[in-house]
Amino acid sequence: MKIIGCDFHPSYQQIAWVDNETGELQELRLEHEKGEARRFYQALRGQRVRVGMEAVGNAQWFERMLAEMGHELWIGDAAQIRRLVVRQQKTDRRDAQHILALLLDGRFPRLWVPSPEMRDVRQLLRHRQKLVELRRQVKNQLQHLALNQGVQRKRRLWSRAGRAVLEQLPLEGWTARRRDELLAMLDQFEGQVRAWRRPEVRLLMTHPGVGPVVGLAYVLTIGPPERFPRGKQVASYLGLIPREHSSGGRQKLGSLSKQGNTFLRTLLVEAAQTAARGDEELRRDYRRLAARQHKALAKVMVARKLAVRLYWMLREQKPYSPPPVAQMQGRPSHSVVAG
16 A cells, blocks of 8 residues: 655645555655646556645645545644644655654544535535625615615615615716616625525524524534534534633633634624524523623624534434423512523
8 A cells, every 4th residue: 555645735746655565665746737746646546545635725626636546535634733743844845754654653633524515515605605795795885875865774775665765866877877786786696695405404494593504504514413422522623612721720711712614603603693582591691691791702602502502403313492491489470491
């Protein structure tokens, strides 16, 4: 079996590889545009080959090429790989040698990699999010045009009656053309902003505050829930836990670690506001922390609890059910949510 440590760059890759049968060790620099990488791995077709590399962007073509040739690809956590480096000197050759050593020693921090289909749907989500941002910008411009004409409808501007008001604004020249083109762009964005649904997504959507986009992003990011033994690990995976620097029996917590998928973390924080309005337990916890600390901190807390809840819903394949309400003893007219 040939084991290859690959330090991947957009235009080239530096590799260090060893043949387990002969013990031969070699190093090469392969240019991508010249086809050197394809020719090298093509020559190894039919042999047992394992390639290890850090998780990097712009490498999907390389992953597809190795899969077509039947080679095994391991993708590792870049932060952990760098953390395992002892020497201070950093070069491409040393990086490739280091990855190879981790593969040979069995210490390579391998990551779970989503399927090509899941990656493709992630592109749909990113595209949709960009469309939502563009739609928001168009709406803000139309609100500005309406305000300049003395029309203040806020959200009602996007109703049918508000649309009629926009179309009838007494605008002239380039201002009228700008209004018409913005309305046309808004119609286009409204038609394109859609989300694909799966059974797992429909399951998560039973929870208050979780729509098709949040549910789909969660399913695609988490993957098989069995990867995580506990819900707390999901919160850590998404960067919804605080940084910690504890020593000598003293615990010191800082701000959010923000390690993980930024896109899903942002969606969960946004969904937490709606979830806190629709779920009594989350509403109670939100109000308590917001009164004691800060609203922003309370939103993150709700987002963390929401992430853990969704994990258990996926793992147990159970839809959302409101927490049981227990009557306070001696006060039948008042109720509290059971903890």
